[in-house]
Amino acid sequence: MTSIKDISQACGYSPSTVSKSLNYATDVGKETAEKIRNVAEQMGYFPNSIARALKTNRTFNIGVLFVDATASGLTHEFFSSILNSFKVEADRRGYVITFISNQINRNRVSLLEHCRHRNYDGVMIACVNFKNPEVAELVSSEIPTLSIDYEFPTCTSILSDNLAGMKELTNYVIQKGHRKLAIIHGEGTEVTHIRLDSFFRTLNEKQIRIPKYFIKPALYHEPLHSQIATRELLSLPERPTCIFYPDDYSLLGGLDELEQHHLKVPEDMSIVGYDGIFLSQILRPRITTMHQDTETIGERAAEELIEQIENPRTYKRHRVVVKQDLLEGETVQQL
Amino acid sequence: MTSIKDISQACGYSPSTVSKSLNYATDVGKETAEKIRNVAEQMGYFPNSIARALKTNRTFNIGVLFVDATASGLTHEFFSSILNSFKVEADRRGYVITFISNQINRNRVSLLEHCRHRNYDGVMIACVNFKNPEVAELVSSEIPTLSIDYEFPTCTSILSDNLAGMKELTNYVIQKGHRKLAIIHGEGTEVTHIRLDSFFRTLNEKQIRIPKYFIKPALYHEPLHSQIATRELLSLPERPTCIFYPDDYSLLGGLDELEQHHLKVPEDMSIVGYDGIFLSQILRPRITTMHQDTETIGERAAEELIEQIENPRTYKRHRVVVKQDLLEGETVQQL
């Protein structure tokens, strides 16, 4: 923990000259600067980020909001892999990332207050209850923010293209000859809304009508819920030929139920998932699913947010839409 | 961003009195303090963590080291769920967590330098190449550190009880009547070493000998590697009756291969995994596996590290061993 002052004393230059040299300022003698940097190196000097932040109002620290009221998104592969690529890119650009909490000294405060308290240069928001007024307050604050899979009028958003994705998935199933499509969907988020919308729109285009009881609510990432929904679908007098699941995890709950009914996939029942998690292509049969490009989502998120942080005046918010790609798998039967 | 100075002016007390009041110091009039706190509240004051950190040398920020040279542990459920519970507990105690990088201003520096630069109060180390000399440097520094699943002489470690776990798992399989046990193991980490050791020790105890070619190297979390190893085991003149896999993910690669050989699990071949990931109990057949208690590991890690941070003098390093528990599943046949 040698400081600028120490170096100053060691080499006989004033602290400001030392500071300037270390920061490669132009108004200091080339040789002096060189010499000073050498001494600094010798003494194992490195700057104290805290002191610098206090002075410059820049922490090079990005806050990430990653927690729902109930649990953290870290256990969802979709979110954890977004976080991973976000981190890699932020790292590359010299930023460090910190999980946002809602405390200051163990006292509950608003998210915005916490962020101001910690002086994050910017904030990335994902996997959160977007209806939370504290989140709204945050995105409409002066702090650069970026949201994932949700659009706010006041910040850039990175959106996985669920509209096109669900359309492609639905068309794929239809093209395989299926007409009796059932859909089990996740809780009422924006993403769910978009996917359902796209699903029904596509059915309409193809002039396909499905009965109301082919539409079942469940929860993302809760295989048991989808299992129960599957059971209900199987008990109908007229069964669907293909079931859409909220995500790949949930699909596995359904798969379980199908096996209990001695129904083989895809021969007796076709099923499709969503997300394209790692395991979806390891398991047999390989799951037919829409892969969300979490790598690009996280990377673009970091790029955009940092761009905004570093060019607060010229930066214009916009939406970035990230393509999804169909993993054909083997769980849809050609009829 | 109202500061203490602002409050001072607004209420006519000096900055120091204001500071003391806000920090509930004892040497300030009860009523004055109350009044000042009210004004602060009114003005929406909250402290600037940076300024405070500069003065107090405490950031209430814990650095986590979570990256191998190749990739981040975030995509491994074992690590991401440890991180999750660590985060929850750290949060509860008023700490925030930040991913450690190895840069300062985009310049490569050692991990220790980075940590000093960022002034983390403590550091948690998991999912890292423990042979990296930079890690060694870090744990033997003055910064409070804690390691997970690896023991350093200089810091507290939280250890998942792989010794007892592997023993129990092995005994379970033996007790089911198996004698021809094959084991596919992960890369040469400390954990792998312990597990293999425990495995062989248990076999010895039961006077069971297995041929060398029943022991296959693979990599953690790479189903394809285990799949290939499985293929090799199946091509042996005398096959094992049960195969141990490095982890549940890898087991799925093996499962794939078994299906290609039209071998049913567990009727034709028994298999066991490790970790007890969420999916292991969703898939059918349910996987027989050793569940690692990631929740406790993360929570205890945060407790211990913070304990150490807050009691640097009295704290004594020690090892915390966290029990594992067998998930019986359905992939081991009674012979």
Add this chain to the structure above:
DNA sequence: TTGTAGGCGTTATCAG
């Protein structure tokens, strides 16, 4: 080209 002085927001010491 170099150095001086002030201040970022906070806390701690010490005097009144």
Add this chain to the structure above:
DNA sequence: CTGATAACGCCTACAA
């Protein structure tokens, strides 16, 4: 009980 003062480590006018 209250307040003036200095300091944490760094940066940056501005002066020399």
